[in-house]
Amino acid sequence: MSKVITPKEQDYSQWYNDIVLKAGLADYSAVRGCMVIKPYGFAIWERMQSILDGMFKATGHSNAYFPLFIPKSFFSKEAAHVEGFAKECAVVTHYRLKKKGDELVVDEDARLDEELIVRPTSETIIWNTYKGWIQSYRDLPLLINQWANVVRWEMRTRLFLRTSEFLWQEGHTAHSTREEAVAETLKILDIYSNFAQEWMSMPVIKGTKTENERFAGAVETYCIEALMQDGKALQAGTSHFLGQNFAKAFDVTFLTKEGTTEHVWATSWGVSTRLMGALIMQHSDNEGLVLPPLLAPIQVVIVPIYREFEQLAKINEAIQPIKKDLESAGIRVKYDNDDKHSPGWKFAEYELKGIPIRLGMGPRDIENGTIEVARRDTRQKQNIKISQIIEYVTGLLNDIQSALYKKALTFQTGNTNRVDNYTEFKEVLDKKGGFVLAHWDGTIQTEEKIKEETKATIRCIPLNNLKEEGKCIYSGKPSAQRVIFAKAY
């Protein structure tokens, strides 16, 4: 497989696919719409998981595991929910295959009495379980998260961004009051937003979804929205206030301190392997992947530059203490002195893989007591004294982390436009894309018309939005605030 990446200016979509495939992040599979996450891609996902998992646990959440399958009848219990998911679900109808001559066929004697749905999300099976766990206010709050695979039968799929099976976490909490549930929803939104900004170096806008874009079964859906380099928005995480909808659907009540019986309040929230797609698109360039140091499985790669084995032996010796000191400083280092590939090949390979810092050392460096430091994001190189290398690299990792954030924020700000009429709206969307701040009359009809005519959707109504009187760009009706429109992944 050629390692050359299609330039993003030429074909953005192919550029993305090239990076995913050629940097060894994921691969297509034999199963329609399902992907294989390759070891390097999975190592990044594991870092995301472990950081998010720590954040959930630090705020009192525990992990648990609920069944992969959901009885069909559970879906019907929450009306909006079934509308949202029944159209795109994998249905298990049988539990055995049998031989028929040379062929392997479904055994019709092994038909299930009730079909099982492969979970597209777990609200129904979890709330059916919570019914047995919650009796009194003493059992609340219940703060549970699950790391799992889910299946939504997507017709058009893209590696990481939209796949029929994906990995995610889904939090499902139960509370005794509305206020506590809303506070939980917002606490999680903050965790998602902090994770995106501090760890992924990805600026996001926090907001609420319109009724049309709300999670099937939610009273309010909060989200974080990011902006990709092609000017399209990407929803990176959602946190839902479910009200008492699922508690009512599954009859989950509790005895209050005062002795009355009430329905339980609920939230659910999730981020998925889609974040991998966002991470890739947010920072990468035409040389390949660019990773923020905090999420890079390898932060520093060291490449020896030599022609003869004698030179390599000397470099090996000089590198050992440097590698050890970097590791002691908590830095994830790889020293690649594999003789199968040339230094040039390795430089290209580690650029493709987005390793934040590359150190190069040749015979002349040893003589000079220096080492060449190349940063992946700007591709700048510098010779640094070996005695200062640990301090320099440590500082540089921090610099890269914040430089990536600043660059992405500058891009987002530069691609956020306020428009005040529909002509301008369409022009900005067509020519620049990006986030478009515009007045909207608050109706589903207008939202759908605009979507039909421009493909742009309302990404969110930003939190802490400035109230500003205006007129809907489409209907001319009064509006109290601007919302964010964009074309989206």
Next chain:
Amino acid sequence: MSKVITPKEQDYSQWYNDIVLKAGLADYSAVRGCMVIKPYGFAIWERMQSILDGMFKATGHSNAYFPLFIPKSFFSKEAAHVEGFAKECAVVTHYRLKKKGDELVVDEDARLDEELIVRPTSETIIWNTYKGWIQSYRDLPLLINQWANVVRWEMRTRLFLRTSEFLWQEGHTAHSTREEAVAETLKILDIYSNFAQEWMSMPVIKGTKTENERFAGAVETYCIEALMQDGKALQAGTSHFLGQNFAKAFDVTFLTKEGTTEHVWATSWGVSTRLMGALIMQHSDNEGLVLPPLLAPIQVVIVPIYREFEQLAKINEAIQPIKKDLESAGIRVKYDNDDKHSPGWKFAEYELKGIPIRLGMGPRDIENGTIEVARRDTRQKQNIKISQIIEYVTGLLNDIQSALYKKALTFQTGNTNRVDNYTEFKEVLDKKGGFVLAHWDGTIQTEEKIKEETKATIRCIPLNNLKEEGKCIYSGKPSAQRVIFAKAY
């Protein structure tokens, strides 16, 4: 729910279920044969995962993720494999539901061209993928592991021990030589055995399976076998040498250094949430769960003993530095000063949950400068000077870990019997159970007859088995070594 555990002497099976349910480890679900793993049970599983994952990574393995679904046709490609799994698999036939009046039904317009099987194990989908990843000896070895859920449609299920869906890890490695693949199989067997013995305090016998008990598609299956308190054996992990079976089925070849083309050699290996069942059964008693300290999510629980709030305030103050020091020593501690429950209730609750050490402190302890230390395994109590508590607890955790192992080993040794004729064989099995070392003529026929007549199976042919001439207890034919028979989970 009553917290009383059925004594194991009265009803072993109910004793086990009581512990699983009442200690909050798992719960039944609305889906036949599928369980819910509750937060406390899942926290133990997470510890197992993180330790095993570290062991796999330290030996050069990486994690990846492959699709949940396997096309039906993949199963037919390896003859033995399809025999083993087609009879008990969940089959996805449709990808949509639709409304029919008030009812939700399978949409017959959304029938899959080819049925998909929910993976019971992933050899086929993985080897189909490896075909694209392996061209030359430079691509080998490929050392990949996956943490995943799998489904095998079991008719008789038991929480953790046998469920239709379970969680596991499955390693799938590819090698250029038979020797390297066999060495990998044995390396993993050692990891499993070390994990069982050092972390779970569970002695195991390493061996190979007979042809009859071998994994569907393997050339050789290695296993670790443990002995439970009811005298039944439990297979705790398997490591398979797959030869070139899957490489041939999926046509995976590689270019050797010498320029020839050969089929790749394979291994696969796994342990599952079944280990949770083994852990529970191995050590627990009629008061509830007993956990080895290394796997306990909470190693030390501190319970204040008081009548008045004033006393509690003083105890809170005295406990803070102790708790902090224990944490600094790397010990997982919980201080439970929740006022909703009495000290007596808490004592019973934490015994039920198997917390290795309980510290109790009351007003008199403060006066005396002591603290009461109760160990869960022996239920012995001792008063220890506060100044010595950190050292004492640290030592005691180690002691409990090895005491549990010794106790289990003594039990295993005491319940391993050599028998030399079939009458004695049946008598020992009936009266004592346990491992029975007996001569066997090496034929499937004899193995099956014995199973039919006694329900005992050959658990394994121990590795490094003493060669010892003898006669098969069933057929009287010559035998070169004893094998281990037992009734098994």
